[in-house]
Amino acid sequence: MKTTNCDFSPMKQQLSKGIQHITNELQYSLEVLDNENYCLLSQLEEIKNKFIQMESVAASFYLNCYLSAFTDKYADLSICLQRLSDRHHGALIVIQRRDPLESFIQKGTVVEAALTPALLEAIFYPGNPLHDGAVIIYGNQIVSAANVLPLTTAVIGDKKLGTRHRAALGLSERSDALVLVVSEETGRVSFALDGKLHPIVTVQSLH
8 A cells, every 4th residue: 555645735835824824813813802992703703714714625635645545546536526516416435445345335336447537427427327326446446336335323513414425424434434525415525534524625615
């Protein structure tokens, strides 16, 4: 297995600058806290929104780090996710890592084809018989499609999660798989790892 590649310099620089900017704003908030004529509420709201945006940038950065250790096609996956997001085509993509997945999933249709954005987009095109389940990717190959994943039973705050997101969390709770999700309703992209769901940055997520 390859070592993790986290040399995604532009994204790392964006993350660094964003964190530094938030740190400066927090420091300024502390300095004016004793000023009774200055209300911090609007500034804190702005800082909270920047935290949320930086969480998405950080998730995008680490997603590329995680993917690069298990597939050479992480750039192709990023392209595919962006296109699926733009078109609001729902998708569920499992990146198998070290743990075998056979005992956790209901097997779908064998594909065994090279991983390409065009093939993934075709699988998740609405109306395609395979689009409703999960695609399993191992290395640089699409192993199978239309797989059924276990659903999480966890309560995620006050969030109402759809079936794809619950399936992504369910498998990530039981294995070290990394599961990518594109929402059909919003076009937003997330990934599940270790039982937690993280939003990632796409053009769609910034709208």
